[in-house]
Amino acid sequence: MDQCPGVSTCPFYMDRMAAMPTMAGMMKRHFCLDDYSHCARLMVKEKLGKERVPADLYPNQSVRAKQLLGAP
Numbered sequence: 001m002d003q004c005p006g007v008s009t010c011p012f013y014m015d016r017m018a019a020m021p022t023m024a025g026m027m028k029r030h031f032c033l034d035d036y037s038h039c040a041r042l043m044v045k046e047k048l049g050k051e052r053v054p055a056d057l058y059p060n061q062s063v064r065a066k067q068l069l070g071a072p
């Protein structure tokens with residue numbers, strides 16, 4: 001698949017989040033460089049804008065992203 005269009009600015013991809021999980025490299029390969037359509041950060045960014053993406057939201061936190069988007 002394709003690389004996420006946000007890799008050059010994304011705090012997660014740029015290693016600028018306060019606490020990077022030990023599996024960050026695996027998440028980058030899975031989400032950022034392959035299947036970004038399921039990335040929690042991207043989901044929130046596209047619906048609410050980049051200002052509303054929590055600083056500590058990781059790409060694999062889709063449940064949290066859906067809650068932020070108002071899912072029951």
Ligand code: SF4
Pocket residue numbers: 004005006007010011012013028031032033036039040041042059
């Ligand atoms: S964490 Fe999500 S938004 Fe950021 S570069 Fe990776 S896929 Fe894109």
